[in-house]
Amino acid sequence: MKYIxxxxxxxxxxxxxAKVYAMNGYNIYLCGRKINEIEQFAKILQSEYKIITELRELDIEKFDTHQSFYSSLDPKPFGFINVTGFYPDQKNAEKSQDDxxxxxxxxxSGPVSLLNIVANDLEIRREGFIVxxxxxxxxxxxxxxxxxGSAKSAFTTYLSGLRNRLSKSNTHVLxxxxxxxxTNKNIERPKLLTARPADVAKDIFNAQKSNKNIIYTKWVWRYIMLVIRIIPEFIFKKLNI
Ligand SMILES: NC(=O)c1ccc[n+]([C@@H]2O[C@H](COP(=O)([O-])OP(=O)(O)OC[C@H]3O[C@@H](n4cnc5c(N)ncnc54)[C@H](OP(=O)(O)O)[C@@H]3O)[C@@H](O)[C@H]2O)c1
Structure with a gap:
């Protein structure tokens, strides 16, 4: 059975x-900080879907640990999905270089540091995927x-370049x-524009399986962003958005 x-x-x-991939027969490495906190979840996946789960400690900000983290994985995974994120309060971040x-x-930078190592390996193996x-x-x-937004923009550009590079070696990038x-019940958001995590997970699995390059989820965001992108700058700069 393949690992993701x-x-x-x-x-x-x-x-x-993780649930969607477990349901479809993949073994899973679950990685993050204080990862033992989800030990119970990992056990439930194992018993419910008859797969193997392994918990691995990883701090995406500790760049110098990424090579040894990757080297320690045996077997090497077939697929990699980066979900890490940090959404700073904008007003605080305008004053705090730490944020x-x-x-x-x-x-x-953290995802790039780790995915560069992953990409070099998948390129040699001529297989696999990165999401x-x-x-x-x-x-x-x-x-x-x-x-x-500017950090996510850089990440989107990185993924685009990585897809371009790895398409030559049978490795797919979504x-x-x-x-x-x-994901946060305390934040009120317009219902029609807000996706449930379970639906996003299914969208990701289906898109990865069918080798899609870029997906918006919910799909309606593709058209919203099309409109946002074509607003002329002299108008855009005056909007309160
Ligand atoms: N929610 C939305 O509306 C929305 C919209 C667009 C895009 N996204 C993106 O979707 C993803 C998930 O969103 P979310 O709302 O679930 O975000 P979240 O609750 O803030 O989750 C972020 C994840 O990143 C992990 N993380 C943060 N710093 C880390 C570090 N140094 N090392 C390892 N892991 C670290 C967190 O783990 P810890 O538990 O250790 O903090 C957490 O699991 C993110 O990439 C986010 O940017 C979310």
């Missing part, structure tokens, strides 16, 4: 993704979240661009 590896496995979306660095490290979760916030900078996901 989930980077940032403790949040609701990552757990839903800016954290946003860049968790949304961009990166970016955001609609990376499609155009807005006053309300451009510190987060970019996932979510709009709103109701």
């Amino acid at each position: 590896l989930i980077i940032g496995a403790k949040n609701i979306l990552a757990k839903e993704i 800016v660095s954290k946003s860049i490290n968790i949304n961009y 990166g979760i970016s955001s609609v916030s990376g499609e155009r900078g807005r006053m309300k979240n451009y510190i987060y 970019t996932v661009i979510p709009g709103y996901i109701n």
Whole structure:
């Protein structure tokens, strides 16, 4: 049975993704900080879907641990899904370089550091897939979240280049661009535009299986972002968005 590896496995979306892959017969490495906190979840996946789960400690900000982390995996996974993210409060981040660095490290530099190692291996093996979760916030900078958005934008560009490179070696790269996901029950969001984590997970699995390159989830965000992108800058800069 093939293994997949989930980077940032403790949040609701990552757990839903793990469930979908478990249901479809994949063994799973669940990786993240204080990963033992989801030991019970890992055990339930094992017994319910008759697969193997392994918990691996990983801090995506600790770049110098990434090579030894990857070297320690045996067997090497077939697929990698990066779910890590950090959404700083925009107003705080305008004053705090710590928040800016954290946003860049968790949304961009950390995943790049690890995925570069993964990509070099998959390129030699000529197989596998990488899924990166970016955001609609990376499609155009807005006053309300451009510190987060600019890091996601860089990640989207990285995934595009990686897809271009790895397409020559039979390794597929999927970019996932979510709009709103109701991962946090305390945040009120428009129902029609907000996806359930379980639906996003299914979208990701289906898109990865059918070798899609870029998906928006919910799908309606593809058209919303099309409109957002074509608003002329002299109008866009005056909007309160
Ligand atoms: N929710 C939305 O509306 C929405 C919209 C668009 C895109 N997204 C993206 O979807 C993904 C999941 O979103 P979410 O709302 O579930 O985010 P979240 O609750 O903030 O989850 C982020 C995950 O990243 C992990 N993480 C943070 N720093 C880490 C580090 N240094 N090392 C390892 N793991 C680390 C967290 O683990 P810890 O438990 O250790 O903190 C957590 O599991 C993120 O990439 C997010 O940017 C979300």
